[in-house]
Amino acid sequence: MKPLFWPRGALRFWQRNVFIFRRIFPESIAVNFLEPVIYLLAMGFGVGAYLTTIGGLPYLTFVATGLVSTAAMFGATFECTYNAYVQMYYEKTYDGAITTPLGVEDVVVGEILWGATRSVIYGTVFLVVIALFGVVRSPLALLVPVLFFLSGLMFSVIAMTFTAVNPNIDYFPFYFALFITPMFMFSGVFFPLDALPAWVSTATWFAPLSHVVHLSRALILGTVGPHHLRDVVWIAGVTAALFPLPIALMRRRLLK
Amino acid sequence: MWQRSPIRTIECLNLYRPPDMPPSPSAVVAARGLEKRYGTLPAVRGITFDVRPGECFGFLGPNGAGKTTTMKMVYCVLQPTAGDLSVLGMDVRAHPRRIKARLGVVTQDNTLDTALSVRENLLIFARYFDLSWDVARQRADALLDFVALTDRGRDTVEQLSGGMRRRLMIARALMPEPDLLILDEPTAGLDPQARHLTWQKLRQLKRTGVTQILTTHYMDEAAALCDRLVIMDHGQIVAEGAPDALIRTHVGREVVELHGFAGDDDSREILAKVTEVAGDLADQYEAHGDLVLLYTRHGEALLRRIRGSTIGIEAATLRQATLEDVFLRLTGRMLRE
Numbered sequence: 001m002k003p004l005f006w007p008r009g010a011l012r013f014w015q016r017n018v019f020i021f022r023r024i025f026p027e028s029i030a031v032n033f034l035e036p037v038i039y040l041l042a043m044g045f046g047v048g049a050y051l052t053t054i055g056g057l058p059y060l061t062f063v064a065t066g067l068v069s070t071a072a073m074f075g076a077t078f079e080c081t082y083n084a085y086v087q088m089y090y091e092k093t094y095d096g097a098i099t100t101p102l103g104v105e106d107v108v109v110g111e112i113l114w115g116a117t118r119s120v121i122y123g124t125v126f127l128v129v130i131a132l133f134g135v136v137r138s139p140l141a142l143l144v145p146v147l148f149f150l151s152g153l154m155f156s157v158i159a160m161t162f163t164a165v166n167p168n169i170d171y172f173p174f175y176f177a178l179f180i181t182p183m184f185m186f187s188g189v190f191f192p193l194d195a196l197p198a199w200v201s202t203a204t205w206f207a208p209l210s211h212v213v214h215l216s217r218a219l220i221l222g223t224v225g226p227h228h229l230r231d232v233v234w235i236a237g238v239t240a241a242l243f244p245l246p247i248a249l250m251r252r253r254l255l256k
Numbered sequence: 257m258w259q260r261s262p263i264r265t266i267e268c269l270n271l272y273r274p275p276d277m278p279p280s281p282s283a284v285v286a287a288r289g290l291e292k293r294y295g296t297l298p299a300v301r302g303i304t305f306d307v308r309p310g311e312c313f314g315f316l317g318p319n320g321a322g323k324t325t326t327m328k329m330v331y332c333v334l335q336p337t338a339g340d341l342s343v344l345g346m347d348v349r350a351h352p353r354r355i356k357a358r359l360g361v362v363t364q365d366n367t368l369d370t371a372l373s374v375r376e377n378l379l380i381f382a383r384y385f386d387l388s389w390d391v392a393r394q395r396a397d398a399l400l401d402f403v404a405l406t407d408r409g410r411d412t413v414e415q416l417s418g419g420m421r422r423r424l425m426i427a428r429a430l431m432p433e434p435d436l437l438i439l440d441e442p443t444a445g446l447d448p449q450a451r452h453l454t455w456q457k458l459r460q461l462k463r464t465g466v467t468q469i470l471t472t473h474y475m476d477e478a479a480a481l482c483d484r485l486v487i488m489d490h491g492q493i494v495a496e497g498a499p500d501a502l503i504r505t506h507v508g509r510e511v512v513e514l515h516g517f518a519g520d521d522d523s524r525e526i527l528a529k530v531t532e533v534a535g536d537l538a539d540q541y542e543a544h545g546d547l548v549l550l551y552t553r554h555g556e557a558l559l560r561r562i563r564g565s566t567i568g569i570e571a572a573t574l575r576q577a578t579l580e581d582v583f584l585r586l587t588g589r590m591l592r593e
Contacts, residue, residue, distance in 0.1 A: 006353065008386065016380050020371045096367025099331055100384035100432075101357045255334060256294065 004244060005105040013102060013110025014117070032071075032125040039067055040133055043190075055192055057221075064130040065217040066189035072123030072148040073155050073209055076115040077180060080159035081172050084111050088163070094254055104251045108164075112156040112246070119152025120145050130220075138222025147219065150232075151212040154239040157246055158208070164249035183209045188217075211235055284309050284436055284467045285330055289339035292325050299325040301491035302339065307436075307469055312462055314478045314485030315471040316579075318587050322491040323471040324364055327440045330469065331361045344435055357385060360429030364440040364471075366421050368413045374424060375400060375409035378431055385432040392431070399427040403457060419450025426457065437461065439470040443477060455480055475580040489587040499579050507581040508539050510555035512562065514548040516570025526567060533565045534558055542585065551577065 021028070044060030054062045087093040094107050102110075124145050130136065162175050186193075186200070187209035193201050204210045211231035218224045285307040292300040300322040307313040315323045328334040330343055332352035341348045343355045369377050375396055382392035400406045403423035408416065416424065422442060429437060442458070443451040451474075458481055462468060472478055478485050479499045487495040487502075495502055503509075514530065527543055530550070534541075537558040538550040552558050555574045562572050 009384070012384050012386070015383060016369075019376070019380060091370050092363075092365055092367040093369055093371075095363060095365070096369065096381075097384060098333055099356065099359070099361035099363060099367075100381065101353045101386070102384050103353070 004247065005109045006101075006103065009102040009106030010109035010113060013097060013107050014113045016097075017110070017114040018117075029121075029125060032122055033129060036064075036067065036071065036126040036129040040064055040130065043067070044133070060133065061135050061221075062217075063190060064133065064135045065220045066187070066213045068123055068126045068130060068144070068220070069148075069151065069187075069209060069212040069216040070184055070189055071126040072119040072151060073180070073183075073212065075122030076119040076152040076155035077159050079115040079118045080111060080156045081163055081175060082169070084115075084160060084163045085166065085169055085172070088250075088254070089169070094250075098254065104254050105247045108160060108247050108250045112153060112160055115156030115159065116149050116152030119155065120148045123148035123152075127220075136220050138220065140219045140222050140224060144216055144219050147212065147215050150235055150239070151208070154208055154235055154242075157239055157242045160246035161242065161249060164246050164253055183207045186210075188213045208235070208238060282309060283307060283342075285313075285341075285343050285469065287326075287339065287341045290326070290329065290336055290341050291338040292322070292329060292334060293337045298491050300329070303486075303488070303491075303493045305486055305493065305496065307467060308484075310462075310465050310467055311483040312458070312468040312470065312481050314482035315469070315488055316473065316475070316478050316485055316583060317471075317488035318473065321488040321587075323488055324440055326488070327438055327469070327471060331359055331438050332356050357432065358435045360432060360434030360437040362422075362425045362429045362437070362439045362442055364444070366425055368421060368424060368428070370413045372413070373409065374405060374411050374413065374416065377413065377424060378428055381428045382431045387432070395431055395433070399430055402430075403427045404453070417450075419446050419453065422446060422450070422454060423457070426454070430461075435467065437466050437468045439468060441471055441473075443472070443474065451477070475578060475583055479579050487583060487586050494586045495582065502582050503577050503579060506585055507577045508551045509553050509577055510551075511575055511577050511581055512538070512550040512552060512555060512558050513573050513575065514550070514562070514569050514571070515573075516546060526569075529565075529567050530562065530569075533562060533567060535561075537561060549581070551581070 040060065040063075043063045047063075048059040051059045053059065094104070097107050098104055127136075127141065127144055131141070158179075159175075166172065166175075186196075186204050187207050188204070189209075193204050193210065196204070211234045215228055215231045215235075218228050283306040285305075287303055287305050289302045289304060290300060291298070291302050303322075303326065305313075315326060317323050325334065329336050329341055329348065332343070332348050332355050335349060344358055346355050348355060369380060372380055378396035378399060379389070379392045382395065383389075387395075396409075397406075400409055403426060405416075405420060405424060405427065408420065413421065413424070426439075426442065429439075439458070443454050446454065455477070458468065458470075462481075468481075470477075470481060482499060484496070484498050485502070486493045495506065497505065527541075527548060530548060531538070531541055534550055534552075537554045538552045540551040542549045542551070550558060559572060559574045562569070
């Protein structure tokens with residue numbers, strides 16, 4: 001069987017993205033720091049003034065341990081929606097790269113890897129900020145970047161799939177309004193899911209972010225149990241199952 | 257706008273039949289009965305050609321003739337629907353990555369990386385070919401010099417003119433030191449100075465032994481660069497040969513152009529008179545709108561005879577036959593969109 005992609009080729013395209021990112025690295029990271037601080041001030045001290053504890057946790061702690069996963073999700077999602085689309089459609093970067101030994105599959109995998117990398121960068125910056133706010137309670141928090149790489153792959157694969165079939169850049173707001181925002185609201189970031197009606201609570205099981213939030217909260221607070229393995233399997237399974245999809249769709253789009 | 261005239265004395269002759277060539281082991285590119293269909297829509301309909309080592313081989317044709325599709329199959333971005341295609345002795349279906357590692361490709365659209373500077377475009381591209389940073393830097397500097405962009409290395413792609421971007425595309429294609437350079441309309445949209453500079457660079461490359469394939473719809477470009485060429489139309493090859501030989505075979509040496517035909521019934525009569533006066537001095541006639549072309553080997557005599565006659569014509573001029581005459585004869589004067 002033919003391999004799905006050429007690892008060295010994917011690595012080369014990933015390195016291109018790293019090369020470009022290096023230039024905006026300091027500014028980009030500075031902006032990354034700002035965002036969580038604003039969130040934590042608003043949610044923790046604003047909302048937190050009325051809602052003191054949730055499930056025995058200070059509200060600031062509850063929100064911060066979930067928001068960190070959201071940051072990671074947005075890192076991968078922006079990379080593999082708008083950024084990928086501009087490079088594919090307007091800049092024709094992909095068309096240029098595939099005239100080299102790289103194939104479409106290598107470019108797509110390189111982008112997905114880069115989306116996951118952005119996810120780790122965004123999420124880890126957020127994690128450092130909440131550590132400064134005194135939220136982190138367990139050394140298991142050091143595994144959170146690993147979680148973000150895995151979840152970053154998942155969100156990148158999903159975003160690239162949409163990008164590959166998206167006819168027009170103006171359709172991305174649909175992706176955000178119909179998928180990302182509801183997930184942002186109903187994945188247990190701002191309130192526990194068991195507070196919801198049973199059917200909504202069940203539905204959130206299908207939201208990829210809910211599993212990431214579940215894991216990040218447990219790792220940061222040191223409350224990991226065997227049932228968390230189910231979340232890992234869910235994320236890994238969905239990622240592996242969807243992985244060939246953006247490759248096939250992007251190939252169909254570019255090779256004509 | 258060109259339109260097919262109702263008066264058309266000679267049907268466009270399509271005498272070309274692809275020779276039943278045996279596969280040639282030395283050919284850089286060998287295509288046999290090569291086809292590409294998009295769904296049911298045929299883009300390339302069974303073409304056969306060989307590109308020999310060290311030559312510049314041209315593909316001419318109107319828009320939609322199948323040139324770019326053919327190029328994309330050669331540089332292994334599109335899979336053929338049927339037929340055989342080998343590049344550098346390898347089958348395109350079996351070894352696309354190994355073939356692509358030895359090609360330089362200048363695509364029709366510029367695909368420069370706008371997130372990178374001019375020099376970085378060359379460096380990153382070299383990395384796609386798995387070259388080391390050291391080799392990449394050396395080649396980048398040499399090639400920037402070659403395409404006269406040394407002092408623009410730090411600029412962004414957006415700061416370059418159209419001609420410079422095209423030259424950067426060529427420099428980038430040369431980064432892997434390719435055995436075959438594929439140029440899809442290398443000078444489309446460039447001003448005459450930029451075109452001539454690009455041609456000069458391409459001829460310079462040819463002298464170093466790099467085999468080139470190029471598509472163009474500029475006839476002067478094909479005449480200036482190509483050793484041999486094929487003319488494509490509707491997905492098929494309609495003529496093949498060296499530029500001079502094609503002109504001689506298809507239109508002769510000279511052309512007398514008669515201007516000022518109204519294109520109505522009267523002109524049909526005038527044309528009849530013209531053919532009568534010209535007699536055997538003209539080999540072939542063609543009428544297009546307000547223009548009549550007489551292909552001839554005795555231009556001066558024919559011109560004298562027409563001017564001496566009583567036919568009412570605005571202007572008659574004698575010129576050398578060009579590849580453009582061959583092209584228009586074979587592909588017609590209908591506007592392609």
